[in-house]
Amino acid sequence: MPASLSPTARTTLHRSKERGRSARDDLYAILDSGVLCHLGVVVDGSPMVVPTGYGRIGDTLYLHGSTGARSLREALDNDVCVTVTHLDGIVLARSIFHHSVNYRSAMIYGRARQVTDPDERLAGLRALSERLAPGQWDAVRPPSRKELAATEVLALSLDEASVKARQGPPGDELEDYALPIWAGVLPLRTFWGEPEPDPELSERLQVPAHIANRSPLGSLP
């Protein structure tokens, strides 16, 4: 896979081109610091957008869900669009028109492939688990044969992807800079709160370090 994203017709940005990012590393960074994506599928000709988890191994994105989930069933062997968005702040301009958001966003287009090879299924599920809850795969009970059978795993190539990002202060009209109006950015921060033990939990069990010290969402580990 080349180090740059190779644009196709639908990943070529037509507007706000200055917000485009062409390095494959930018794509990886957005994916590797998120937890949820929004998966788009077409159902009877209409779009359906569902929030779901994902995992990445190299240039393959993995999705999973119950074998009964409609969105996964519709995704199978069909075109999908997976979007991951980090909202970094609100851009407050001197005019309503130039208000905006600072963000990083990745869109991936492709045909979702059903993963049937047991080794790849397990690797994909591990990648999904590590994205959702790093360190847990090796710390808790692994999936049983029955649980695995109830789980559909799909793979999506990262071949066709686009990355957009905005950062920095507002871009106001030249004549507006003289207005006596505050302008700038209101940054959005996310952090993990204090872990809340399951009420059923024995008090002897301490919060593992990989949970207590988890990297903030939106930043790389």
Place this chain on the structure above:
Amino acid sequence: MPASLSPTARTTLHRSKERGRSARDDLYAILDSGVLCHLGVVVDGSPMVVPTGYGRIGDTLYLHGSTGARSLREALDNDVCVTVTHLDGIVLARSIFHHSVNYRSAMIYGRARQVTDPDERLAGLRALSERLAPGQWDAVRPPSRKELAATEVLALSLDEASVKARQGPPGDELEDYALPIWAGVLPLRTFWGEPEPDPELSERLQVPAHIANRSPLGSLP
């Protein structure tokens, strides 16, 4: 509009029914505490999912963008799906299989209508602005005639919507509760950081209270 969400074929939950919410107020609460939605449209038979802002007035959702934006052009008079998701925490179970997320999510289906009436356009843009940056509509320069002409406003009825949410500790298999494995919830918190003044800003201008004291994302004002 009735106080409960009236399910249609595509908003009837087939799985995890206990996660469904049927009160229209739950829908409003999710929409009124977010900033970005993910808009799904169909382009040449394939899905496209883009992050974008939104606003709500009563039972109408407003979207906007440049008249040149492809996603809006495709949405016009076509079926769309708008999804707003709040991620509230990671559910850490005693087994990989029962890992999950605590979240609140709203999905809205419908045909996007182009708003042409000048008064409704302005009201819709104001609702969008108040969602993105409450208080700014009355504090900064209003849109010019030229800026308004460059802006497309779409309306989407909230008639057909579904709400899903999960909260609380993991639901593990009965036999797993005896395992010596920590389980619980790692809550995700978001807050607004210190406002960052535009470097071009006069130092005499103070951060307005409506920016400095903004309610946290994911909670109602």
